[in-house]
Amino acid sequence: MGWLEGYSVVVTGAGSGLGLAIVERFITEGARVVAFDRSEEKLKTLKVRLGSDVEIVVGDVRSSRDNAEAVRVAVTTFGKLDTFIGNAGLWDFGGSLPDTDAEKLDSGFDELFGVNVKGYLLGAKAAHPALRASGGSIIFTLSNAAFYPGGGGPLYVASKHAGVGLVKQLAYELAPDVRVNAVAPGGMNTDLRGPASLGLADTPIGEAVPIDDFMEQSLCLHYAAKAEDYTGSFVLLAAKDQSRTVTGAVFDVSSLGVPARPTESLGIPSALAKD
Template sequence: MTVSLDSKVAIITGAGGGLGKAIAKAFIAAGAKTILVDINKDYLTSAVSELGEEAHAIQGDVTSPESVQNIIHEAIKKFGSMDVLVNNAGVMDNFAPVGDVDLKIWDRVIAVNLTGPMLMSRAVIKHFLEKATPGGVIVNIASLGGLFGNRAGAAYTSSKHAIIGLTKNTAAAYHKKNIRCNAICPGGMLGTNIQNAYQDGIHQENHKLAMSTFAMQPNISDLPDVANVVVYLSSDMSKTLSGAVITADGGWGAF
């Protein structure tokens, strides 16, 4: 059975590259009217050029309340409604444990990985509730780092544990309003945000600890495979799922 997103309007944050772009590609293939959001204009331009005329770009910063309001305004102006939000935008930390946390890195990681999804969800839910038939879907991209303690540094690990909490709270608070919210926990992927860790300067000891678990991962997940899980959770075929935390990690979490 083919999973369809026909007639659905979807916003995907962090869609300029990596997993976000793969999700956008999968959504377009499933028939969704797809809006790519990214703070990086060059990434957006490249992604839209690659994905074609079915991809619609809005440059924005998910950590800014004003920018988030503009994103929602532009999306509704373009399509008149909204059905799916994928909170994918995220950044990595430098693997520093709490005793060595750089406050600037902490603030940046929490802002992008947690405050951004909260702001986007808050804005989208207001629209979901105002629809003639209230309802909608939110998919939060968490991480295996949100389930374990040694996959990254203190900032990233905290942010991803917190996004799982936000997912469950959102699902519980709005289940009677036909609004579903689920989280996906990918494992190792060939994406873009891991580059941030190396730009910030790796904490060597904690990085070595994290990498000691990486050897147990059966395989690195292909981006399209993880994107397909997002498509399923955004479709009516998963209407019984809300508050779920789905691992899409190639079996890494089983070890």
């Protein structure tokens, strides 16, 4: 029997990358999952493969209505909601302040913060009543960029620092009924993309940056982590019997290394540079 036997969970950004790995791991631990993503194609593929243990919701995390629908499906289909995992995110491809056009900063901020911060806030708002009823928890995906510079440009790093504040404030507000925590992974080769307003929606991080090489070269473990390597911390924080006293915490599960922007350290020009 897994740690999450009988749990009902919503995962945003579930169609690929870390979100997909979380869905797969949670199912092996006994949970049933609502996979919430904007890509209908990815979700349909996921549903065919995982079957009745997963339900799918196509939507935008920036929409309060779509977040509410994901929660509704979990409660209606599985009878309750135990954990809401805000995971959908965008990266800024390391665009620095000096090298980024002011108009791109403007539009990029709105889109990236809309997904990385507002999406989490709206998800928590939608999930709170059901989580209060079950004594459940919220888990956000942050990043080692929530603690250190160099994991991206100012848009991404600021959004992840904002996520830390969101964790602490919500843990304070929603106690004692709902625990709120986060996991901060390091870099990995996934389908993570950037804001469409910056022309970065069609470029996965692994195509733009040799992220595996960077991780192996710069981190003390000399290991390029895969998405599934990070899922255990999400299981731990979701499992009530394993983490009942934990709230307001951000688990930094990245390997120690030298803070450096991958785009600069590997000689790759900023994706947001001025024309």
